[in-house]
Amino acid sequence: MKIAIFGTGSVGQALAGKLSQTGHSVLVGTRDVAATLARKDNDAFGNPPFSAWIGNHPEVRLLSNHDAAAAAELLVNCTLGNASIETLRSAGVENLNGKILLDISNPLDFSQGFPPSLSVCNHTSLAEQIQQEFPQVKVVKSLNTMSAMIMVNPALIRGDHSVFLSGNDADAKSTVSSILKEFGWEERNILDLGDITTARGTEMLLPVWVRLYGTLQTPFFNFHINTAGNH
Amino acid sequence: MKIAIFGTGSVGQALAGKLSQTGHSVLVGTRDVAATLARKDNDAFGNPPFSAWIGNHPEVRLLSNHDAAAAAELLVNCTLGNASIETLRSAGVENLNGKILLDISNPLDFSQGFPPSLSVCNHTSLAEQIQQEFPQVKVVKSLNTMSAMIMVNPALIRGDHSVFLSGNDADAKSTVSSILKEFGWEERNILDLGDITTARGTEMLLPVWVRLYGTLQTPFFNFHINTAGNH
Secondary structure, three states: OEEEEEOOOHHHHHHHHHHHHOOOEEEEEEOOHHHHHHOOOOOOOOOOOHHHHHHOOOOOEEEEHHHHHHHOOEEEEOOOHHHHHHHHHHHOHHHHOOOEEEEOOOOEEOOOOOOOEEOOOOOOOHHHHHHHHOOOOEEEEEOOOOOHHHHHOHHHEOOOOOEEEEEOOHHHHHHHHHHHHHHOOOHHHEEEEEOHHHHHHHHOOHHHHHHHHHHHOOOOOEEEEEOOEOO | OEEEEEOOOHHHHHHHHHHHHOOOEEEEEEOOHHHHHHOOOOOOOOOOOHHHHHHOOOOOEEEEHHHHHHHOOEEEEOOOHHHHHHHHHHHOHHHHOOOEEEEOOOOEEOOOOOOOEEOOOOOOOHHHHHHHHOOOOEEEEEOOOOOHHHHHOHHHEOOOOOEEEEEOOHHHHHHHHHHHHHHOOOHHHEEEEEOHHHHHHHHOOHHHHHHHHHHHOOOOOEEEEEOOEOO
16 A cells, blocks of 8 residues: 655654555655755654664655655554644645544643653543544554554564554554554454544553553553453 | 451452451441441442442441541542542541552543543542542552452453552552452562552553443453563
8 A cells, every 4th residue: 555654753664664564655744854854863762863764764755744645545643642633734634535544643741741641631532633623534543552663563572462443434443453464463452442532542541651661661561451361 | 457448339349358358357438337238229330239248248347437447557448539538538537647548449430421531630640639638648559450350359360460559658559569469469460650640640541441341341351561572
């Protein structure tokens, strides 16, 4: 498939690399192509700049959000939560409508420092706000509950661990599920929670994720919903 | 230990039964002893009334919140989130001060029906509100992320699964951890997240728990933080 990824950070890089490796044609969208390529410093989290990454991935094309969205069949939101809606608007609603949007963003609010809180939660979610703003887009929330390395390489964690799906369109969830399987996710570990309102639950996993990162001192962990009953 | 449990619902019953079975002296506190014993109907979730339960547990004593707290060395909050602070006030702050309070409640808000939202979250938590209201109580949040049967019998789920600890007092967390081990929890599955503010994270697991209950159609599941790296 021709897939556009919004976001040039570590999540965007991980998704672009893996989707390309699994045979998809990958376009990465950004607000300002020249500015993205000119940035030579690591980001606030210590990740190398996109300009360094794309040098090793010549098969991936960097375009404006608009051009990437226009050319793509499926869209992936890997932007920061507070930039997501603006980014999608900049892509042009006519380039989004009717398409699947895999939304991996989280509404993390770092304005009070670390640990972040959520800028929206409980009675709504970022995924629901995106779905509301773009009613003709098939939003599927997934992969937002783990670090980028694990999203695209679940075998980094031994044994079973879980990935969640939320969305209103069953076919769109089925397409995203196929992509998850290409990444190495086992069918039994893909949990469809229901409609897009269930994304409240998965976005609200982030506060404990952040604390676990502090306790465990590694991002190499994931939630597993253990259903193995002895009862 | 002499332990007072606030709350006569399914969580209170599960904790009272198990603590008594593991050799503790258990007092259950309630607002109005006569009214609790007079109630003969199942609760809103279909659980049998406390009057039926205590008939099978003659070793457990039902007292007023005040008398139960006054006599106990350790306290357990199993009330509904919206009743927790009022219940603890009714016990008398002089009967709480200096003692450990294991807080298992969740701030579930059913006022808009099912699924519930949280009445507090994100920038605070019920555990923090309790700690703030009773600064001389050693509040330890734990066990609030699973169904009552699993809290007191983790072997109901095969393999590893996790229980979290949040609290400001290391000795208090150590005491609670000992009780968890008496219930059958393995040391490696008891995750100390840090101070009481980390209870935000565990209380915010409830929205996805509720959705998982809907998807899986059983309360026999639990979160496992899978840290088994292949990297």
